[in-house]
Structures are given as C-alpha cells and as structure tokens.
Amino acid sequence: MQSLVIVAHGSHLNPDSSAPTYAHADTIRASGAFDEVRTGFWKEEPHFREVLRTVEGDEIYVVPLFVSEGYFTERVIPRELRLAGWDVDEWDSDGLSADQATLVAADIDREVHYCGPVGTHRAMTDVIVRRAESVTDDADVGEGFGLAVVGHGTERNENSAKAIAYHADRIRERDRFDEVTALYMDEDPEVDDLPEFFASDDVVLVPLFIADGYHTQEDIPEDVGLCADYTEGYDVPEPVDGARVWYAGAVGTEPLMADVILERAGDAGADLRGALADVRETTRVATGD
C-alpha cells in the first residue's frame, strides 16, 4: 500500500495557510496515484510528530511543501518525524538538489522516503509560469511581459535565494517573457524597486511562497506599491510607476503544484500510475476559468 504524506507549515492564526496543502492533497487523491494521502503540519494537526502514526501504508513518501532547503527541511521535519539516523548529508545537496533519503521513522518503525522540498524541484519552474498564465488569464502570456519571481532572500537561509534565482534563470532561458528577474524581500535586488528592473509595460509578479499570508498579502503588496495599506486592496493589474503589475499571490496556491508533489514522490520511487498527465490536464482546466 502506497502512501503520500504532505508536510507543511500551517498556522495558528491564518486558515489560508493550510488551504493549498489540502487542495493539492485532494487533487492527488483524485488522481488515484496513492492509496492514501495524508497531510501533516508544524502548526496545525495532525502535527509532524503524530502524522506518521495515522498512515496505514507500508510504502511511504513524505513530501515537504516548502519553498527551499533549510531549517525546516533539514532540521525540524526530520527531527519531528523521528527519522532515525538523519543527517543532512543524506541529501548530498548543493542547496537545490535534495531529492530523497530513505530512513526508518522511529515513530512507526517503518521506512519512509523523505523527499526534497517542492520549491527546488525543476517542475516548480512550470508552476511559476502557469501562475503567470492564471493571473493574466492568458495561456500564452509572455510577449510584451516581464516576469518577476520574488522570494524571501537570505535573511533566514541562503538556499532561499538560490531557489528563486534557479527558477528565474530557467524561465529566462525559455525566451518566453521579454524580461525575467529574481527579486527579494530582504536583499538586493529588492522587490521595493520593482519598476527599476523592468522596461516592459506589463510585469507579472509571482512570489515563491507556499501559501498566502502576511508576506504575500501585506508585505509585498505594500513594498511594491500596489497599495499604501494592504487593507485598501489593489487591482490586478495595478498601475505602479507607469507599469501594469499583475500580482499573482503565492505560487503555492496554483493547482499545478500538485504536479510537483507527485514529481517529488515519483523521483523517490513512487509508482505514480499515470497521474502526472492527469494532474497537468485537470489543473489546466481548473485554471482556465
């Protein structure tokens, strides 16, 4: 019996935090790729500490719904899941290349395949592009548009900036958008100076965050100048210094994220039973309206 466990941060304060986790879990359930799909959280229930004991399967894939390798994926999750003998070297990662480690979870005395975070997977690049399509409601968006990929930056973790730059580079190589730039909240180039980095009249701004919350709903809109105060709201697109900014909100809410979760489990050896094609198609329909 093959089980998928999606682990995410969750929140004590904000119900939107876990919403994408549940949505992607539902998409994957519907795909039939796994006999069982469970979700576990750091701040909600079931907690990381207890989620594995709710899992019935014997072939278990744990996929962290986090944007980058760092404190949570390397320290908190392995500790709380009680992955015996975990060492970050198991991933042999340069900050972007964590794939999976197979370890016994002491809590259930069964092996689990602990996967790298979704945010650094190559398929995440497609989700960022899909997010741009969704927010502009244009499946061919690119020509005449600039794309800004926005993330935290290095304040907490140098790998955070690496993931942003990685996807921005990959999108730029596709030659689809007129301009592609990685911007950060707490280091240069800063998202506050967005118009300085783009000559295009239209700029899509995609934050590399898993869920909408303080950063994506309050911080970034104010920093970019979409609004003086987030409570006032803003339009999509919203004019900022002569450019039209299409603010996409957290990329993690894009339905295609389910695809990246599947890819992570597939890379770790899960039999996806043809689900990848299904999910790409169903999430495309879901974003077409």
Add this chain to the structure above:
Amino acid sequence: MADSAPAAAADDDPVAPAIELSAAAFDALLAAAESLGPDERLRLEGVTVGLDAAGTDDAENADSANAGTANTADTANTADTANTANTADADGRFMVEIGDERRTGLDDRDLHEVAADHAAAVTDWYVFEHVVGEFGPRRAFLRWLEDADGETVARRYAALADGVAREWGQLRVTVRLTDRGERRYEVRHVDDADVPRTDLTAYDDPLDAREIVRSDERGRYRPLKTAPTLRRGWVFADLGPTDAYETVETVYPATVANWYREREGDLDVNHWRETMERQSGIYGVVKTWDRGESYHHVNWVAEACCDDSQCLKRREWEYDDETDLDVDGGDGAFPCREPCSLVVSAARKWTRLESEQSRTYEFELTPSEKAQVEAVIDAVADGRTDEIREADTKDDANRYRTRFLRAKRFDDDGTLGGVPTDPDGGE
C-alpha cells in the same frame, strides 16, 4: 483472527435481528476456509470452520488429526463428539463445529447453508476482517464503538439494530446495522443528538469535515482541533466504516491513533521538559524557562491551556517522568502525549514575560473596583465576555462598568492610576 467468544445464549439475551447473508460475506468466508491449513480453524462466534481432511486424498483419520487443534472449551471434546458427526457429503471439502456437534464432508452449498444459519456471526467476521481491514487504530476504534470485544454478536446485533451511540470529544457517532449485517455510521455534534436530521446540513465526504472544523460558531479560526468549540448544525448521515473513521480523523486528527497506542499499552508520552529541550530556532528559548527549581510555571501553563474547558484531550504529559503536575489532566476520551504546538508557542511568549521581576505598584481602588478587576480577568479567561448583557450593570465585567472604571482610573496615557508601568522611564 476471528472471535472465539462462546455462543451460549442466556435466557435474557436480546433477540438479534434476522440477518441476510450477503454474497460478498459468503464468498469471503469460502475463500478464507479454502486457504486454511489442515490444522487451522476459522472460529466465528458459535461456529468453527475447517477443511475436512477426510475429503482430501491423503488423510485417513481427520478426526484425530483435528482433535489436538481445538483450543476453546466448546470444542475441546471434538474427538468424542466426532463419533456422532453428520457427514453431509463424502466429497465435501469442509467441516464445521457448532457447539458439540461436528459436521464433516460439507460442500460449498452445505457451507452456505450453515453460514446462512449463522449469518450474524459470519457478517460480523466479514465486516471486521474484510471491510474494516487490519489498520490497528481504525479497527480498534470501530470495534470499540459497538463494544465488539466485550459483547456477543447476538447482543451487539440486537443493540445495533436500534443504533449504538458513542461520544468522541464533541462528536456523537452512531452505528446501525443493516439487514445484511453491514454497518452504517452517523456522525454529528453531541449537542445535536436530538435534532432531526432534516434540520442539519448533510455531508457525505469525510474531507468536508475540514470546513466544519476550521472555524467556530462565530466564524473565528480554530487553531486547535481539539478545542471544545466544534460548531453544530451538520451531520454525516450515512457512512461506511472507513469513511466514519476518516471523518473522526479529520475532526480530531491522530486522536484515534494515540488512543489506540494507549490501549495497547505503548503510548509514547513526552513530558514538558524533554519536549522543551527538543525545541530549536525561535522556540529554543523555552528551555531556559525551566531552571530546575520548580515546576509551578508548568502548572500555570497546563491550567491555562490544557484544562477541559480549553482542550478535550486528556493530558498525560507531566513536568518530567518523576514530577507530576498539580493540575488535573482532564477526562477526555483520547490522550495528549506531549505539549502541543500551541503550548510551545505560548510558552515562548511566557518565557520572555516571566523573565521580568515583580515590582510593587501602589494604586487606589475601592473594594468593588478590585473585585471588578478580578471579574474582568475571569470573564476574559473564561471566554464569557459575549454572554454579558449590555445593560447588565450588576455584572462586574459588564462593558459599561468596565468603561466607567477606565474613565475613572486611567490617565490620558491609558495608565492605571496614573502609575507608570516602568517608573524608570519606560512605557
């Protein structure tokens, strides 16, 4: 595997409803019987099934071969009673034991006849072996709901025909029996026990419970699933066993798994100290709150956060494995095995606040005003402010009364009695 409870019926046994043996249940029984080894038995309540060695080529005396394998009081004298065995069909593959009677040489049709006569026992076995499945927490929970490990099939079926209800936190789970021995489950809020189903919003997908548990009656986000703030007005009216379990799992995640471990005697409790020692990052500071001098601060945490009025889990963790807390752990059905993320998060705040030293302030309050301050604190701590009527100025925590106190006793800076919080120049 199967139940081996004696089937001796007492006079006061309730009458079990007539059960129709489903094809699925019989097919499962047939398959299970066929896969038995020569010395193995499938023991259902009131009837034992085995392969009939005489019906095979290489066994000459099945009776003596089988006698040593019987392990219940009812079947201990199998060898003796076998002399009176009723051979239905010389070519039949099966044998059955019913009480002291032993029948050999049964073919599929004969076995079906026996199974139909014992449809309650067969369907009961089928439900738990094949529908509910092996997963320990689910199986134990669904058996607990109908007291399957304590009562006979006959008594249970009689009760289940009318519906058997159990409470789990604020859930009321009712099991009913169909005339084919299947179980159907209804899940609703305990306080809606007597509300007609048609007055409740009906759901059938367990995952829909995520919407129900997300916010309380007033629409406020519920960060703690086991807080006693589950809203009312909904019903999962007709669930199968797996969906019933999943609904409970969605409303109260991991509670069944932890309850199951506790029943099995291996609940892994992590006490306060080891839990705080484990914390890192922004929560690493919490371990500094423990100074090895006393555990009173943890009493206060447990009283603040873990009381039954705040959380329905029964706190099993203590200060450490040698030091119990002085406050009650509660009466919940399911255990709490370690301080949860809300407690850790709050403890981080208290670690900072509790590093301050007490000071002596001097205020002027009338005796009634002092009592009023206490009442206001109580009202907030007990979540009672919404219940206090606007014009009920007799209530010490009434809003007008509190506003009056503020108008009288606070200065323009919002400082009580005009006494600075930090006389050395701070706020």
